[in-house]
Amino acid sequence: MSRLLRTDAPGSLHYGARFWTGSGSWRAWEEMDVALTDGTPHQVAWNMGRFEYLCQHPDEARAFDEFMAHFPDDRHQAVADAYDFSGAGLIADIGGNRGEALRRILTRFPEPRGLVFDRDDVVAAFPDDGRMSGRIATEAGSFFDRVPKGADVYLLMRVLHDWSDDDCRRILTHCRAAMETGTRLLICEQILEPDPARGDPFLYSVDTQMLAMFGTARERSVAEFENLLIGTRFAFQRLIPTTSSVFIIEAVAA
Numbered sequence: 001m002s003r004l005l006r007t008d009a010p011g012s013l014h015y016g017a018r019f020w021t022g023s024g025s026w027r028a029w030e031e032m033d034v035a036l037t038d039g040t041p042h043q044v045a046w047n048m049g050r051f052e053y054l055c056q057h058p059d060e061a062r063a064f065d066e067f068m069a070h071f072p073d074d075r076h077q078a079v080a081d082a083y084d085f086s087g088a089g090l091i092a093d094i095g096g097n098r099g100e101a102l103r104r105i106l107t108r109f110p111e112p113r114g115l116v117f118d119r120d121d122v123v124a125a126f127p128d129d130g131r132m133s134g135r136i137a138t139e140a141g142s143f144f145d146r147v148p149k150g151a152d153v154y155l156l157m158r159v160l161h162d163w164s165d166d167d168c169r170r171i172l173t174h175c176r177a178a179m180e181t182g183t184r185l186l187i188c189e190q191i192l193e194p195d196p197a198r199g200d201p202f203l204y205s206v207d208t209q210m211l212a213m214f215g216t217a218r219e220r221s222v223a224e225f226e227n228l229l230i231g232t233r234f235a236f237q238r239l240i241p242t243t244s245s246v247f248i249i250e251a252v253a254a
């Protein structure tokens with residue numbers, strides 16, 4: 001079993017183990033009962049929101065980034081394999097973290113360039129050797145203020161599940177404002193089966209992690225994603241499965 005903790009093990013749990021046992025996440029779970037009365041466990045444990053905490057605890061923040069880049073479900077490769085990105089000039093990965101998704105996509109599709117948009121401290125820690133000889137650019141900022149214009153495809157991978165419906169609408173509204181009509185948006189998320197008797201039990205534990213970290217954040221069903229899109233001037237196109245637990249929800253700016 002300990003081989004699974006090696007960084008070179010296929011589907012390594014090394015990065016997940018470092019993340020799950022970090023104080024930020026661990027202490028929040030100890031306060032889980034406050035969620036029963038609409039409190040946010042992380043807020044109560046640390047007196048601050050999750051991303052502010054990560055900003056103030058760089059070791060844990062970088063462990064989180066590593067976990068995202070090496071998630072055992074290999075969602076980045078799965079999305080690169082499942083979708084045809086040819087013909088896109090620029091792909092903007094909003095909340096793109098260390099650019100793992102873009103590296104996989106740009107390796108498979110030689111023409112597009114990529115842009116990672118993420119928080120200041122994440123972009124400041126972006127690895128120089130991850131820029132694919134200049135094909136990947138980075139831009140720091142908050143998607144609650146703005147989203148960069150000019151891309152042909154926008155990605156939101158495992159971003160919306162960190163936020164409440166209202167916050168998701170704010171993020172999507174800023175994406176829409178940056179996009180020309182007809183531009184594609186790909187929301188890459190796990191899909192929660194509304195009936196727990198039929199759903200994948202692991203997804204409910206992820207949903208509970210979101211509750212512990214963000215209170216009102218959650219995993220969502222397809223219908224819930226469609227509702228978010230309708231209210232923010234996007235048209236749902238199709239749901240594309242991948243070999244990982246992540247689905248691609250393709251939408252266009254309407």
Ligand SMILES: C[S@@+](CC[C@H](N)C(=O)[O-])C[C@H]1O[C@@H](n2cnc3c(N)ncnc32)[C@H](O)[C@@H]1O
Pocket residue numbers: 051068069094095096097098100101117118119122141142143144156157158159162
């Ligand atoms: C769950 S991670 C997903 C990372 C990446 N998309 C992936 O799938 O590996 C959420 C990302 O959203 C970023 N993020 C959080 N708040 C943000 C904000 N206000 N503006 C831009 N990015 C933000 C985080 O830094 C993190 O990289």
